[in-house]
Amino acid sequence: MLNHLFSRVWPGLALGVLLAFGAQAQPDPLPSWNDGAARQAIVAFVDAITTPENPSFVPPAERVATFDQDGTLWVEHPMYSQVMYVLESVPGLVKAKPELAEVAPYSTVLEILKGDRAAMAKLTLPDLEKLAMATLTDMSVETFSAEAKQWLAKATDPRWNKPYTELTYLPMQEVLQYLRANGFKTYIVTGGGQDFVRQYSESVYGIPPEQVVGSAVGMKYGYAEDGKPFLTKEPKLLVNDNNAGKPEAIQLMIGRQPIIAFGNSTGDQQMLEYTAAGSGKRLSLLVLHDDEKREYAYGPAQGLPDTKVGTFTQALYNEAEKHGWIVISMKSDWKKVFAFE
């Protein structure tokens, strides 16, 4: 009888113990974050908008989170990886059209690739745009995809000697997963090329191509000789996904206002403003590069000279203070920067 009773009580007891352990063992969703203001703001925001009884509750369908990529999700210093791709695609271009070897800016790029880093200063923004159009367009979507994937598989960052795709910030990867586990759709909203980022967004961040919003050129539909249709990337900018272009592209491509957004530079300011301006609880955050030892420190907020990339200016800092945006300090908010550390 005792045995019988025990056999009926025991399973219930075991289940209770398991559940209690389950609750205690709930893993920390943000283990690479120190318990500072930034982490607390993120967790409090998610708790509020996912709690049905909370007046700030947001239905899952409206949980849109947008992330800048370069400098927010992965390293952008000393040069955007896509700029490296453009430069390293020039020799292939020159091989096909040898006359370009003597013409600037192609000749300048060949000098840079031979090791003359000082020659980089000769490249103007219009030069870079010209090089981008020459290396990223006038080819089929399939050809571009194959070339970009090939480059990504072998290109490495010189400081860490690792593929660019491994230089993502572990704390931000945790935020992406944490938000998705709480019903968010996570989007990349990048000034970089939409087609480029779509080559790796799914494997690197778990973000599918249809959730990548970026700068985009026009497409041209046509037919191959065998009648098979294909799309060609045209040398014509259709979407410039920087500054005011970010909220504009968000409306075009998503059609919903984000409720949480992460950026790191002046190019993200309008996205953060637009996110914060919606009704209900909103959260806008900026990643501050203040960790010279583990990553980089740049931007005038640290009294450092302004840089070509990832400009977190004093004016942007002031905007953040004025609007109550959260500034994430890489140095003090992140326990680890990279998964490989």
Place this chain on the structure above:
Amino acid sequence: MLNHLFSRVWPGLALGVLLAFGAQAQPDPLPSWNDGAARQAIVAFVDAITTPENPSFVPPAERVATFDQDGTLWVEHPMYSQVMYVLESVPGLVKAKPELAEVAPYSTVLEILKGDRAAMAKLTLPDLEKLAMATLTDMSVETFSAEAKQWLAKATDPRWNKPYTELTYLPMQEVLQYLRANGFKTYIVTGGGQDFVRQYSESVYGIPPEQVVGSAVGMKYGYAEDGKPFLTKEPKLLVNDNNAGKPEAIQLMIGRQPIIAFGNSTGDQQMLEYTAAGSGKRLSLLVLHDDEKREYAYGPAQGLPDTKVGTFTQALYNEAEKHGWIVISMKSDWKKVFAFE
């Protein structure tokens, strides 16, 4: 002992019976379809691409289905509902700018709205474009959304005396649900205005705004007097989502080739070609309007005169035959056309 044995066997037996009943009771996912070639092709396609052992298996992330809207998901005859919206927005425009009342094409629209349907013939395509820009742009995204929602709530189709949003085809609603239940993301890819369709796509089709691809004007980010940012719809066409524009916009907005696509007119031809051209098993389908009694019959495939809208031409019919696209006959493939029948 027998009792003991029974108590151990019984739960397993009950489970087996339940499972068997479950399998038998599986409801037909397409109850409004007759068991013809179209239905069989859809079911065979879904079975093949969702069966892991099948060589045609497609991972859920790549299950993209695209649907034209007007004439494919709902009634487009005798006039697109969005054209009705544009025409019925003209009086409001004239109220704000009374001088327009004497100027064509605004004066023509006022005649039409007074009941002179013959005046419709006076409106050219450039007239319609001018009217569309005048009634759909130069206003904030919020203002447009409020006005469109207000119109949709009260506008009715004259034949059925029902809101346009109830004139969706029940068999196509079933296909949308069937595909989603099988891991597909369902998209609308419409020549109509993306912002217009996004006002009702979620409530009418269960398709969220971010899965509506349509014709789109440029956006302009700016600030209200109180500093609050907002987006203005500009009178400048950015995406013309018709004909070749459909696969071009699919690449821009989705970045994946659909594996199944539904259309009903020449404006959908390139989307169907592009879908069929991908590797692996693909399915392209055309809805043929051949049911004058329950809906409409139009297009030269029926020996009927060509119409301004929804042109299912003989040439398109020939393309369908040549490529093996499935032609869905409303008359013979659909048991019911509307849910309210």
